[in-house]
Amino acid sequence: MPTIRSIRAPLVHEIPKIKGSRFIAAVAPTADRAAAEQWLAQRRDADPQATHHCFAYRLGQNENDFRFSDDGEPSGTAGRPILKEIDGRELTDLVVVVTRFYGGTKLGSGGLVRAYGGAAASALDNADVVERRITATLELRFAYDCQKAVQGVLAACELESSDAAYGTDVQMKLAVPVEELAAVRTKLTDATAGRVRFP
Numbered sequence: 112m113p114t115i116r117s118i119r120a121p122l123v124h125e126i127p128k129i130k131g132s133r134f135i136a137a138v139a140p141t142a143d144r145a146a147a148e149q150w151l152a153q154r155r156d157a158d159p160q161a162t163h164h165c166f167a168y169r170l171g172q173n174e175n176d177f178r179f180s181d182d183g184e185p186s187g188t189a190g191r192p193i194l195k196e197i198d199g200r201e202l203t204d205l206v207v208v209v210t211r212f213y214g215g216t217k218l219g220s221g222g223l224v225r226a227y228g229g230a231a232a233s234a235l236d237n238a239d240v241v242e243r244r245i246t247a248t249l250e251l252r253f254a255y256d257c258q259k260a261v262q263g264v265l266a267a268c269e270l271e272s273s274d275a276a277y278g279t280d281v282q283m284k285l286a287v288p289v290e291e292l293a294a295v296r297t298k299l300t301d302a303t304a305g306r307v308r309f310p
Contacts, residue, residue, distance in 0.1 A: 113244065113245040113288075113289055113290065114242045114243060114244055114245060115171075115172065115203050115204060115242070115243055115245055116200070116201055116202050116203065116240055116241070116242055117140050117202055117203060117204040117205050117240070117241060117243060118138060118139075118140050118202070118205050118235075118238040118239060118240055118241065119140070119238075119239040119240075119241045120140070120238075120239060121137070121138065121139040121140070121150075122137070122138050122139075122234060122237060122238045122239075123135065123136070123137045123234075124136050124137075124138075124230075124233055124234040124237050126226075126229060126230045126233050128214065129214075129218065129222070129226050130214055130216040130218060130222075131214020131215050131216050132211055132212060132213055132214035132216070132218065132226070133210075133211065133212040133214065134209055134210070134211055134226055134227070134229075134230040135158070135209070135210045135211075135212075135230070136207060136208070136209045136210075136230040136231050136233065136234035137150070137154050137157075137207070137208045137209075137210070137234070138205060138206070138207045138208075138231075138234050138235060138238055139205065139206055140204055140205050141168060141170070141204060141205055141206045142170075142204060143170065144168075144170065144178070146206075147168040147170070147178075147206040150206050150208065151164065151166055151206065151208055154166075154208040154210060158210050158212075160212070161210045161211060161212050162183075162211050162212060162213040163181075163182045163183055163184055163189070163210070163211040163213075164182050164208055164209075164210050164211075165179075165180060165181055165182045165184060165189035165190050165193060165208070165209050165210075165211070165227055166179065166180055166182070166190065166193065166206060166207060166208040166209070167179035167180075167190050167191075167193035167194035167197060167206070167207055167231075168197075168205065168206035168207070169194065169197050169198065169202070169203045169204070169205065170203060170204055171203060171204065172203065172245065177194060179191055179193060179194045184211075184223055184227075185220055185223065187220075187224075188220050188223035188224050188227065189209065189223060189224075189227040190227075192224045192225075192227045192228030192231070193207050193209055193227055193228065193231040195228060196228055196231040196232045196235055197231070197235070200235055200240070202235070202240070204243075207231045207234065207235070209227050209230045209231055211226075211227075244288045244289075245288065245289050246286040246287055246288055246289065247286075247287055247289050247292055248273075248284055248285070248286060248287075249284070249285045249286075249287045249292060249295065249296070249309070250282070250283070250284050250285075250309060250310055251282070251283050251285070251299060251307050251308065251309055251310075252280055252281065252282045252283075252307070252308045252309075252310055253280060253281055253303060253306060253307040253308065254280050254281070254306060255280065255281060257281075257303040257306050257307060258281060260302040260303050261281075261283075261299060261302065261303065261307065263302060264295070264298045264299050264302050265285070267298075268287075268291070268295055268298065270285050270286075270287060270295070271285075272284065272285055273285065273286055296309060
């Protein structure tokens with residue numbers, strides 16, 4: 112059963128000051144880039160007087176689906192160490208923002224790597240890590256008189272619609288475990304005598 116490791120809920124964690132500088136790590140589960148960017152914006156709004164808001168996030172199972180930023184710190188001293196802590200724990204679908212309030216003493220490149228990586232590590236060590244089944248989005252469209260049949264299949268498969276629109280017909284989006292995708296499509300097709308469509 113394919114699974115991913117992520118975190119259950121957002122967490123904000125501050126490590127002890129390093130030469131006067133404060134480092135606050137804020138981690139959150141995220142499903143996509145928009146949600147990750149929204150969490151970053153929230154952290155910037157929460158601490159507008161901070162010197163830097165460095166971050167990293169990783170999404171899904173694609174090894175290239177990540178982003179990180181040093182936000183003005185010397186190149187390679189903040190965003191990449193944060194991402195390294197995410198990857199070292201084999202986590203995905205989460206974002207880590209480390210906010211720094213400069214304390215007046217420069218830390219040097221090595222010191223910054225240790226501080227940002229350490230803040231991310233400490234927050235992730237305190238987060239509630241969970242394993243979730245990998246899902247794919249299944250879109251379907253059907254006439255109103257098929258609704259009872261569709262709902263019967265969803266109930267039997269223990270699925271819920273994450274998004275439904277009611278217009279000239281019904282359009283739904285479902286999060287389906289990837290290993291069950293083909294079987295769910297077949298069950299929906301059979302239950303509606305082929306009247307359900309998968310656009």
